[in-house]
């Protein structure tokens with residue numbers, strides 16, 4: 001069966017919800033949302049995230065032999081003066097599946113769809129400083145750093161620097 005990269009739909013809600021929880025539990029220093037906050041969310045809200053406004057708001061999944069092992073999401077800002085912008089979020093590949101091109105394939109598919117969103121001119125993302133694999137991946141697609149937020153995240157007592165990156169389409 002091998003690797004399949006495709007948009008997630010309502011049918012993928014449960015697998016998506018569990019993979020997102022895995023990401024937040026295993027990589028708490030990579031994401032803003034906490035695992036506790038995610039556990040408090042419902043499958044209905046996850047389904048809504050996957051299906052509401054599908055032209056401007058979507059998540060790609062990576063399936064290895066049918067199992068969801070990676071994801072990458074995008075949303076477009078909604079108010080008129082910000083609709084030329086969007087944000088990539090939730091980029092994650094299960095640890096045992098890393099280093100074989102899945103993250104690159106997810107980003108490629110995501111960016112191709114973003115480029116086809118009429119009027120979207122730039123896309124941003126936030127990466128925690130020191131996440132060298134993610135930084136290298138984004139840089140290789142042309143993202144550049146436009147700002148650093150030294151106290152961007154507080155995980156327990158530890159402050160983590162957020163790096164804000166931008167790609168003009």
Ligand SMILES: CC(C)(COP(=O)(O)OP(=O)(O)OC[C@H]1O[C@@H](n2cnc3c(N)ncnc32)[C@H](O)[C@@H]1OP(=O)(O)O)[C@@H](O)C(=O)NCCC(=O)NCCS
Pocket residue numbers: 027030031090091092093094097098099100101102103104105126127128131132133134136137140
């Ligand atoms: C970032 C992440 C999604 C990459 O997934 P992956 O499937 O291993 O990535 P790929 O195998 O497609 O590699 C893509 C690029 O990432 C970079 N990369 C991957 N692993 C790396 C490593 N260990 N060290 C440095 N760079 C690395 C390389 O630039 C690589 O490009 P190359 O194949 O031309 O060398 C994955 O490491 C991950 O889930 N990390 C934890 C969560 C996280 O940090 N998410 C980002 C939140 S902003």
